[in-house]
Amino acid sequence: MNISEKGFFAIKEMLYKIADDQLILGHRNSEWTGLGPVLEEDIAFSSMAQDKIGHSLAMYEILSQMGESDPDTIAFMRNDDQFHCCHLVEYPIGEYEFSLMRHFFFDMAEAIRFEMLANSTFEPLAMVARKIKGEIKYHTMHAQIWINQLGAATEESNLRMQKALNETFPLALGIFEPGTHEEILAEEGIFEGEKALQDKWLQLVTPILEKAGLQVPSISSITPSYGGRFGSHTPHLQPMLEEMTEVFRIDPSAEW
């Protein structure tokens, strides 16, 4: 591994956004625990939410080893403008179809991202990418099977899924907001880039949605929801952070 000083900063920026997405969506999805539509789905969705938080921990640990604070401090002691997550993950859970569609769009992107990172020249990240491959694979199976089921089940389910798709699509495009160091990441073989990821993602999700009887809007007609990667967030994030960190902030030095 031969990574330049510039590459080092580029990696940090990338890790923050990946980890913050996972932490925030993991927490959002965990809000379904005990309130899910049926018992078995409640357990499955909660278990995947827990996986997501585990993935963010793995990322924060790498950041820690690169000189950043310890994972708990990074996760629990920042305000919204210090977060690098995309807007998609910040939104409240909404109706179940909203959460499912978000889970589908996000996890399909996550699967491709980690497939690309499995060959990264930055070995600590490549190792994590290979380790969590199976978990993400199950998440995408879960998402796809539900999309397929509800896209075609009844007129009501189709309409509700389509509405959720229309709401989440511009937010999902915000996942791929380019960072400031895209070229360095590509040059040094760390990560091919958000543009390449978005192209692969669109190729993958479009036929799945169409097969389920859902219409995918033309990407040229949509304004992606950008800003999250640079600390500009929706009003939903800060209240969520306050709720998530409420107990931790009572005594940040407590041993758990």
Added chain:
Amino acid sequence: MKINSIDPRVNRSKIDPEKKFEEAKELDQWQTFEVFQQIKRGMHHQHVGCVHAPSPEIAFLFAKEQYARRGQCVNIWVVKSSDVFATEYEDADIFDSAPEKFHRDPSTYKVMDRIQAFKERQKS
């Protein structure tokens, strides 16, 4: 009237406490699937429980998280409960005399000393 819960999620969900729910119809839920789990390749699949699901694919999704999220697993089968042919408990007397037929139980065969002797002979 508003619900005032210590769980902020419940307050956010805007549930109307006055709302009357229709009584659930009998069997107003998905069918069940029996779940079989294999711990290691080559071993038998073992019955571990059941899940409610609208299709075999979703039964698999649920089975994986209900029964295989801890511990080892390499394969899962799901089978519609209605496809399982089962005996009637009133016919359980067909099994009654089985425990008495200990001559059919290979644990009563005294062969270990002969196996040991054979192994010794092979060594020398």
